[in-house]
Amino acid sequence: MSDVKAESSVMGQIVALCKRRGFVYPASEIYGGIRGFWDYGPLGILLKNNIRDWWWRQMVLCPPIGPDGHPVDMVGLDSAIIQHPRTWEASGHVAGFNDPMVDDIGVSRYRADHMFGMFAAGADVPVATCVASSLGEAAEMIATDKKLQKLFGLRNVEVAERNEAGVTAVKASYKGQPFEGTILCLYPPAREGLFPTYPSPSTGEVGKLTDPRAFNLMLDTYPGPIRDEANKAYLRPETAQGIFLNFKNVVDTTRVKVPFGVAQVGKSFRNEVTPRNFIFRSREFEQMEMEWFCPPDDALMWYDFWKHERMKWWESLGVAKENLKFRDHDKDELSHYSKATVDIEYKYPFTAPDFGELEGIAHRGSYDLTQHQEHSKQKLDYFDQELQLRLKEQGIAPEEIKARSRYIPNVIEPASGLTRAVLVLLCEAYTVDAARPSGVYLKFKPKFAPIKAGIYPLVAKDGMPEVAEKLYLDLRNRFTCEYDPKQAIGKRYARMDEIGTPFCVTVDGDTLKDQTVTIRHRDTLQQERIGLDKVKDFLRDRVEE
Incomplete structure (x- = not known):
């Protein structure tokens, strides 16, 4: 049981570090807190936004290369947290969630x-x-x-x-x-x-x-002045339904054609009976979801495509391959809408040696659009003109062409928690090193570290603060940096280790003589001397890769 005890102890240390260094605080802590809710502190919000922005870039701004060798078609959306109550009747959440x-x-x-x-x-x-x-x-x-x-x-x-x-x-x-x-x-x-x-x-x-x-599990609310069942609404338990409700809007107002995806990042709410394991399962959380609309005949191909693309994305965050795995859902655990679902799982300290859910990739079939079409009485099918032309060229009978070229798209849904991704990077980065004054450091991949560089004068005199601050003002336009002229340099280094800053740049007495500074590497503790005018290129090459 020694390994289990050690893993439990690690999780407790991570939670303590998050509070001490400003990653995550208990919500409403001065009033005793409120279970299942968390506030993200100055460093936590930077880490969370770095993950969010990378997901958005990889999914929307620079989406993956598809099977045909060209980038897939993707657009973004930000739908309302409160939707019409009938949304959740159509989706099955009122009766079955x-x-x-x-x-x-x-x-x-x-x-x-x-x-x-x-x-x-x-x-x-x-x-x-x-x-x-x-x-x-x-x-x-x-x-x-x-x-x-x-x-x-x-x-x-x-x-x-x-x-x-x-x-x-x-x-x-x-x-x-x-x-x-x-x-x-x-x-x-x-x-x-x-x-x-x-x-x-x-x-x-x-x-x-x-x-x-x-x-x-849905949290309810009452928009407007009347609090009765007729005016009851819900805080969304997932962002996906807002995408389905806007399917026709997106098709009609943009140049997308099936297959295409709609991506969204936003808050969701679930009235968990027992929120637990820090920010792993909470009542308010953020999701990163994408709905991929595709022809029914191609759904399994796209399901396999997105399954592997999402695993590659998690590895791009710096998560070790051995800490990630796929787990296919058994038939008896599939959601009512799902034709197939696979989870990407991570080996959290509180599940080790087992793995726990990180992201789900679901083949939702045509369930959602079909349900909303039936409940709203609005047509949500799609006319595939390109498919129609291909079928004509193949000499297919007109009746079959008509039947096959108008359809309700199938949906492949990669859905992950942004706040759960924060937890994964904290767990992955947490590294014990008894030789350091801090005893631990966070080994974030530089791209995702909340602070990319600490800019320090060795002492707060002899012109060093002025040079260090000038360098900081130049760098901050491109990198998230911190300038701190106080405390002993060792204490400043220790703090940077604990918050995962990959590099520290120190201005000392020699800087004023030869225009060089000391760069300290977080992971190796190596220190090297480079020119003051080379610092920006140094960070660019190591932080933006």
Whole structure:
């Protein structure tokens, strides 16, 4: 269990660093905070915007080269957070956007699929329960949380084995007797009425848990002066529907032709039962979504295309290949609209050695446009003139040409969380180095580091601040830099390590003599001397690549 403990400790250290250095703060902290909401501080917003801007550039401004050797056709959109309520009826969110919820009467409330139990061999009632987001996290909690072990009469818990089916073999002492068993997710239960027989994760008391029930994840609101059901609206749980509602607008007002994509970055809201794992799962978050509209016959080809393009994009952020993988959804976990879905998963500290969801690429078929066409009574089909001409050249019968050249496009949707991407880069960059004064540094790829360079006078006298500030004013027009003339230079370097700044430029006494400065490299701690007039080119070559 030492590896699991280490991974848990790393996540705690990352969260502490984010607060201490201004990446992420608890929202409304002076009032005790509000669960599931986070504020992005001065460095957090810079990191988030760097990721957002790179996604926008790679998806909209410089989209990928398609199978035909030419750039794919892509436009952007920024749709309203609040849409007409019937939007969510058509999309299925009102009726089907639910999580199973279990009440712990008088204590708390849990997502049923986040509840895990430790079972004796052959038993259907757990001897201990916990709330986690993965089997690995559940095993860690049961094996390391002394309060939890004391609550359930456990001692000397040892996780012996994990297999691909998601079952963990456990050895322990239970109420003084040797115990062997497994850890499993409690949901779905083997039969109705089991949850009331399970011990509470918080108190150990039996009979306080309710059976799971559906809990709608949409946050509602009431635009206008009247607060009644007729005026009820929702904060969007995803950005995708705003794209579908504007499909005809985009076709009619731009020069795009199927196949093409519409990309959007924006806030979404989900009333998560149990937000957890820092900013991994929160109630307010930002998404980066794209809907790719294509002919039905080409949908599988485009699904495979976008699957691999999105993996390449995550690698372009500096995420190691070994920390990323594809996971195809089984048929029983596909969304109601999906013909196929694959997740790109990342090995987070709180899921290790397992992986957790990072981005989903879904083949949505024609479900969304069909639903909105039926509910709005507006035509959302597409006349494919180029296909019509090709079919005529092939000598296809007029009836078949007519049927095939007008269709409702299929949709391929790569959808990822921008705020989850921030978490991934923080986890990926976090590097322990006991030899440094800071003890750790953030090894961001220079392109995405919040601050690209620190510009420092060695001391705040002898003309050094004036030279350093002049250099800073010249560089800031192109690079996000920081000028700081105070503190010992070692402390300034340590702070730059902790926030992931790749380079520090120091003006010293020799600068005034020979017009050279010292460049300190974050990753290697190497220091080199270059000309003052070469600094801009130095940063350009290393930050913009």
